[in-house]
Amino acid sequence: MLDIKFIRENKEIVQEGARKKRVDIDIEKLIALDDQRLKELKEIEELRTEQNKVSNNIARDQDSNLKIQLIEEMRVVKEDIKNKEEKTKATIEEWQKLMLEVPNIPDISVPEGKSEEDNQEIKRWGEQTKFDFEPKDHLELMTKLKMADFERGVKVHGFRGYYLIGDGVLLSFALWNYALEFFSKKDFNLVMPPAIVKKSNFYGTGHLPSNVDDLYLTQDGDGLIATAEIPLMAFHSGEILPENELPKKYLGFSPSFRREAGAYSKDVKGLIRVNEFFKFEQLILCEADHDISVKFHEELNRNFEEFVESLNLPYRTISACGGDLGRGHVKMYDVEAWIPKEGKYRELGSASYFHDFQSRRCNIRYKDKSGKIKYAHSLNATAVATPRILVSILENYQQADGSIKIPEVLKKYMGGKEFIK
RNA sequence: GGAGGGUUGGCAGAAUGGUAAUGCACCGGUUUCGAAAACCGGCGGGCGCAAGCCCUUAUAGGUUCAAGUCCUAUACCCUCCGCCA
Numbered sequence: 001m002l003d004i005k006f007i008r009e010n011k012e013i014v015q016e017g018a019r020k021k022r023v024d025i026d027i028e029k030l031i032a033l034d035d036q037r038l039k040e041l042k043e044i045e046e047l048r049t050e051q052n053k054v055s056n057n058i059a060r061d062q063d064s065n066l067k068i069q070l071i072e073e074m075r076v077v078k079e080d081i082k083n084k085e086e087k088t089k090a091t092i093e094e095w096q097k098l099m100l101e102v103p104n105i106p107d108i109s110v111p112e113g114k115s116e117e118d119n120q121e122i123k124r125w126g127e128q129t130k131f132d133f134e135p136k137d138h139l140e141l142m143t144k145l146k147m148a149d150f151e152r153g154v155k156v157h158g159f160r161g162y163y164l165i166g167d168g169v170l171l172s173f174a175l176w177n178y179a180l181e182f183f184s185k186k187d188f189n190l191v192m193p194p195a196i197v198k199k200s201n202f203y204g205t206g207h208l209p210s211n212v213d214d215l216y217l218t219q220d221g222d223g224l225i226a227t228a229e230i231p232l233m234a235f236h237s238g239e240i241l242p243e244n245e246l247p248k249k250y251l252g253f254s255p256s257f258r259r260e261a262g263a264y265s266k267d268v269k270g271l272i273r274v275n276e277f278f279k280f281e282q283l284i285l286c287e288a289d290h291d292i293s294v295k296f297h298e299e300l301n302r303n304f305e306e307f308v309e310s311l312n313l314p315y316r317t318i319s320a321c322g323g324d325l326g327r328g329h330v331k332m333y334d335v336e337a338w339i340p341k342e343g344k345y346r347e348l349g350s351a352s353y354f355h356d357f358q359s360r361r362c363n364i365r366y367k368d369k370s371g372k373i374k375y376a377h378s379l380n381a382t383a384v385a386t387p388r389i390l391v392s393i394l395e396n397y398q399q400a401d402g403s404i405k406i407p408e409v410l411k412k413y414m415g416g417k418e419f420i421k
Numbered sequence: 422g423g424a425g426g427g428u429u430g431g432c433a434g435a436a437u438g439g440u441a442a443u444g445c446a447c448c449g450g451u452u453u454c455g456a457a458a459a460c461c462g463g464c465g466g467g468c469g470c471a472a473g474c475c476c477u478u479a480u481a482g483g484u485u486c487a488a489g490u491c492c493u494a495u496a497c498c499c500u501c502c503g504c505c506a
Contacts, residue, residue, distance in 0.1 A: 045468095045475055052440080052475090055487045059439035067486090074486035240466090371448090373466085 001360045002102050004034055017105035020322035022114060030098045037095050040088040047081045100209055103327040104357040110331050113321030119334070120321065125305070126314030129340050133400045137341040138391045139270045142168060144402055145420055147394075148387075150269070159268075160260065160275045164387060167420045171393070171406075172278070172386045174413035176253070179280045179384040182307055188251035188282060193231030195255050196222050201234040204362035206328035206354075213261040228252030228281040229380045236285065237362040240373060246366060247286040247296065251383060254279065271387040272346060280383035282351075285364060285376045293330070293353045293377045300381035301333045301351035307384065308348060311407045313392050314338040316345050328357040335382075337392035348389055349382025 007014050011027045018025045051074060058070050111120040129135075142148035147168030153161035164172060184190070202208035202215065202223055207230060216224040225231055232252045241248070256279050260266075267273035282303060284296050301317070308315050320332040332352040336345035356375035359365070364376050397405045403421040406414050414420075 041475095048476095049474065051486075056440065058486055071486045078486070 001099055001357060002104065003356075003360070004099065007031070007102065008034065013105060014102065018103050020106050020110070020112065021103045021325055021327070022323040023101075023103045023327065025098075025101055025103070027102075030095070030102065033091065033095050033098065037088070037091050040084065040091055044081060044084050044088060047077055047084070051077050051081065100203070100361075101327075104330055104354060106322050106325055106329070107331040109319070110325065111319055111321040114323040115321075116324055118321040119318040119324055121316050121318050122333075123305075123317040125309060125316070126312070126338070128314050128338050129396045131340065131398075131400075135340045135395065135398060136402065137270070138394045141394050141398055141402065141404065142271075142390075145404065147171070147390075147420070148271070157275070160273065162271060162274060162387070168387070168390070170414060171390060171410070171420070174410045175384055175386055175389065176278070176280070177413045178410055179307070180253075182310070183251050183280065183282065183303070183383050186249075186303055188249045191228070191232060191235070191250050191252045193225075193228055193235070193252050193254055195225050195231070195257070197225055197231050197234065199223050201230055201237070204237060205230050205233050205358055206326060206361070210327055214259050216257050216259060224257035225254060226258050227256050227380075228254040228279060229283060232281065232283045232380075233358055233362050233364070233378060236364045239364060241285070241364070241366040241376065243287065243366050243368050246376065247284050247292075250283045252281045252283060254281070256385075271391050274387070277385060277387060279385040281380060282383050283378070283380040285359070285378055287366070287368070288356055288374045288377050290355070293355060293379060296379050297331065297333075297351060297353040300379055301335070304335055304349055304351060304381055304383065308335055308337065310409050311389075311393065313348075313396055315348065320350075326352075328354045330355050330357075337389070338396065339392060340395050346392070348392065349385055351379070351381030353377070353379040 002014065007027065008031055011031065015025075015027045018027075054070055054074055054077075058067055058074075061067055061070070111118060113119065136144075139148075139150060143150065146166045147164065149163040149165055150161075153163045155161070156163075180190075196218065199208070199217070199221055207215065207226060211226075215226060218224070229252075231254070232250050235250070236248070255276060257276050260273055260275060263273060282300050284300065286292050286296055305315070305317065315335055315337045318334050318336060320329075320334060325332055329352050332350050334347050334350045337348045338344075339346045355377055358378045359376045362378075364378070365373050366376050367373050393407060394404055397407060399405060399419070401421075403419045405419055406417055411417065
């Protein structure tokens with residue numbers, strides 16, 4: 001959510017930002033509604049002032065005739081307030097609905113574009129893996145090596161179902177242990193958050209109202225988290241932090257659930273797109289300063305790149321174009337690993353920053369040195385997502401005989417083994 | 422799932438239905454070579470240049486001229502029983 005004051009003072013910028021994100025929104029309509037909201041609130045406030053004053057007098061006054069008269073007068077005022085409040089409630093609800101739809105303004109450096117195809121490559125690392133044999137895809141590799149069972153996965157879960165088995169499980173644990181070690185060195189506080197959370201928390205990160213179809217909701221009105229970002233942001237919701245506690249850096253580990261509604265024809269097989277997975281997520285709350293946000297954004301992205309480099313996976317980094325950004329994002333990088341069989345780069349994770357878009361919704365503030373209360377800035381990035389990352393590891397590390405060479409840094413977590421066969 | 426008790430600032434803790442005490446902690450100042458102590462001021466949130474106004478006693482409603490206080494629902498916490506990893 002943006003600051004309504006900022007919207008009022010910078011409507012051209014906001015409207016232009018929405019255009020860049022391909023979001024249809026009428027800022028003028030919002031401002032007209034806000035005028036109405038402010039006018040109505042002012043009227044109510046004035047009536048309340050009167051009511052408070054007179055009520056106070058009633059308490060003090062000894063003259064019972066006067067009391068009766070005042071009470072009679074206040075009865076009318078009370079009715080008036082009640083009616084006006086009812087009207088204003090409707091105004092505010094409509095106003096809030098619009099406010100939630102106003103997208104954050106993308107950074108000037110975000111490329112123009114409508115969809116994924118317009119994302120801009122900003123970096124390429126490593127050589128695209130070449131084989132002197134016909135490489136297999138991860139489905140075939142994992143099935144043959146008994147690392148996964150997709151048929152039974154679909155039997156039991158349905159579409160997009162999978163079982164990890166045997167070395168598929170060991171490799172996942174190896175990655176988690178390695179990630180834990182790798183990111184612990186970067187000064188993150190470790191968190192395992194709840195994965196079932198109250199629906200209100202999804203508004204904080206911007207997963208609601210826009211992505212309601214992608215969430216699993218429970219019969220208790222809760223939701224299953226789509227990423228640890230949701231409960232990590234909710235962690236400090238409603239709090240006012242002392243500035244000296246910033247930045248807050250968290251590394252969350254959680255299951256993640258996504259319905260993938262609207263992606264029915266995409267990635268229908270294998271582990272690229274699944275309904276449940278595990279993810280380590282980096283998250284930062286920092287001071288409300290654009291330069292600090294940018295600095296941490298680069299840092300989070302670089303952390304992830306380093307992690308991928310340490311696994312020696314060829315990758316590229318892209319800057320997502322306006323049309324590919326979520327409502328809350330200011331800017332987002334995706335790190336994409338080379339997938340030999342498909343002959344293209346596929347997303348491994350992403351790093352984003354939001355300015356105060358999320359913290360405004362989550363009501364996360366801090367008191368700066370002068371005692372002023374401000375909304376914090378928030379950022380997040382993938383640390384590692386399994387099983388998706390297995391796809392790139394297996395396909396890039398496969399051998400002619402169908403075995404998998406274990407990446408150097410993971411060996412010690414795989415009992416020192418060299419190969420999965 | 423059942424029974425009972427509870428929820429007021431960072432913490433402790435008051436308030437015959439009459440408009441949120443007080444103490445501790447914390448921050449600033451005076452004092453001091455410096456500190457402690459003492460004293461003065463501040464110490465929930467929002468709007469406003471300011472005067473000031475509004476909101477705030479877990480949350481949402483209701484009764485009332487007026488609600489921390491009365492009523493209803495919900496959430497959370499504690500104790501006990503049941504179940505359970």
